[in-house]
Amino acid sequence: MTGQDYALIAGLVVILLLGIVALVAGVRKSRRAQLPPEQRSPFPGGAGAETGERDQPPLTDPAGGAGAGAGAGTGAGVSAPTLERPEAAGTRFQRLKARLSRSGALGNRLLAILSRGDLREEDWEEIEETLLMADLGLGPTTELMDHLRTQAKVLGTSDPAAIQGVLRAELLRLVDPSMDRALKIEHVVGDDGEKHPASILVVGVNGAGKTTTVGKIARVLVAEGHDVVLGAADTFRAAAVQQLSTWGERVGVPVVKSDKEGADPASVAFEAVRQGAADGADVVLVDTAGRLQNKAHLMDELGKIKRVMSRKAPVREVLLVLDATTGQNGMRQAQVFSEAVDVTGIVLTKLDGSAKGGIVVAVQRELGVPVKFVGLGEGADDLAPFDAEGFVDAILAG
Template sequence: MNDLTWLWIVLGVVLLVVVGLVGFRARGSRRPTPPAPSGPSAPAPAEAPPDASAPGAEPAAHGAPSDAPVEEAVAEPAPGGAPALEAPEPVAGRMSRLRGRLARSGSPFGARLLSVLSRDHLTEDDWDELEETLLVSDLGAGPTEELLEALRTQVRVEGVKDPARARELLRAQLLALVEPGLDRSLSTAPATAPDGSHLPAVVLVVGVNGTGKTTTVGKLARVLVAEDRTVVLGAADTFRAAAADQLETWGARVGVQTVRSDRDGADPAAVAFDAVRTGRTQRTDVVLVDTAGRLQNKAGLMDELGKISRVITKEAPLSEVLLVLDATTGQNGLTQARVFGEVAGVTGIVLTKLDGTARGGIVVAVQRELGVPVKLVGLGEGPDDLAPFDPEQFVDALLGD
């Protein structure tokens, strides 16, 4: 080989050495990236969390990509990917909570009545005090007069001074006013049409704004599911944007379908009709229809409520019309009860927030006003705090221990 050939060989070797050293240093300055996993059980690569100060940035779960969906705590995914369903609490025994909750609300009703009745000698001032206590409890003038007259007679005959005996007399008279013989059962049994087709029981729920009507419909669905009834919900409150979403959330927690409109302000009667038709097609036991909260002095809205009733009955008869009243409104609720009774044909009353008032006499007053029974009562804010009304447990809760 001549000198020129050797020179080219030496230059080539030097160039290869230099390139090799540069590549080695570059590889040593960064961590090798593993290949993307190909199997379903392969772990996802760890990524740095996004900058919290960047607009729209959301924290990623530990060990998961930043765009992974965040699960809500209320419903963990089941193996099939669907939300885990809740099991509603059994209905029996719910009403027994009322005594403790009324006691925590500081209700003086029973204590005041019993302290007066147990005095050695009842003067006219004492009877006036009893009357005032009963009227403040929203019992109403008529029932108060009846109760006092009965107590006067018994006290005069027996000369009651023993607190235990006074409690017995008062309990008996209060229970008579609450009317334990009224039928408080819900008509939720499906029927068969003359042509042999299935007819679900249809329950229409009405009431003014702010009484907790949509929440009550959701809780009532849980009551029915706890009794092994199949249910469809109708979101006919199309004026409040969040009402259908709220109702759908209640239904999803116990596996109940909600029929709703895709747009706000849709015809409520059409939504109610679709819900009942769905119940017929799917052979559902009960269809619960929620309606918009309506002020009793809004004639147009009340007319619309009448339209909903008429449209529903073209598909299936109404089994129940439940009026939701806030127990804390007292005598003001009686005006609402009168108007709804005339327009909607109310068959039963749901008293919400009964645990938050010392004025339990509203139960008697509203039954007298409408001539229909209180069928359900709200005992608190929990999902299973709706209970069938039990007159004896209610009176015992008012009187306390």
């Protein structure tokens, strides 16, 4: 070959390389175009001025990392699905709060009683009964009734609007707007002195809505511009793993799971944390199997999952998912779960269509930890950060 031939081949190689680079850049750009826009985040470290544009998790299985038979991936195959753009956290409560009022037996009944004007003993008893039926709990109900009666003596009960104002203020005080409800998602510094993703463990009884909640919280975080990894540690129910994979796929979030049914959930949880750190994710959310609080070995298993997840860095949050319709039974669950794994926040699901909003107060009192999210429907974005004022206004709206 002549020198000219070599020059021609070199030129062709350069053109080919440039073509490949342009193609890869084009694919990445079009993928980013499918992703949610940056939003102002209500969470610490959320998307904002500092975070800038960043790559999202890959759509196909990231390589390796299959300790304990666990692997990560969305199962999306070769063709990249169009990613959904989840609703930002800030607008959700406003959109969904009508569902609380619609279920509003509480507001309607209270307003009907108060509007009678001069309240008699049987009216007071009816108010008390209404609050108890809304699962406010005995202690908070007694407190509220005492304040209400005292104020009624001062203000007189011929002005229903004044008493309603007192009722609103008292309910708000009980719901406690001062509680810190932000999800703790700042990075944690591990024993190795390195920054690790915030890991969040999600627990609760069967059917409370854990898997759905993990998927929904992932969407909230993605909408806020965070990189998330999910851990499918509900290895007991094969459908739960598939369910979580679908949640992940829809927003381009990798899901760490095991190929083996009945695999050790602690191993899957550990692998999720490891994968999250390797990917440089912000948050790792781990789903667990539903368990009855009276099954001691299953409660011990939760403790083990948390310990194993904490090997490199402490678990940031343990969220207890409670079905709001289970009423006082939920309180017992809350106590036992809290003893097993130190619950740091509560997610109340199925508050849509339930007149049991008082459980917010009861469960916060019982555990001393805040309700952080409320589930208000089966739609993918029907989970909202809890807003104390909005909540009280909605349940009183009737």
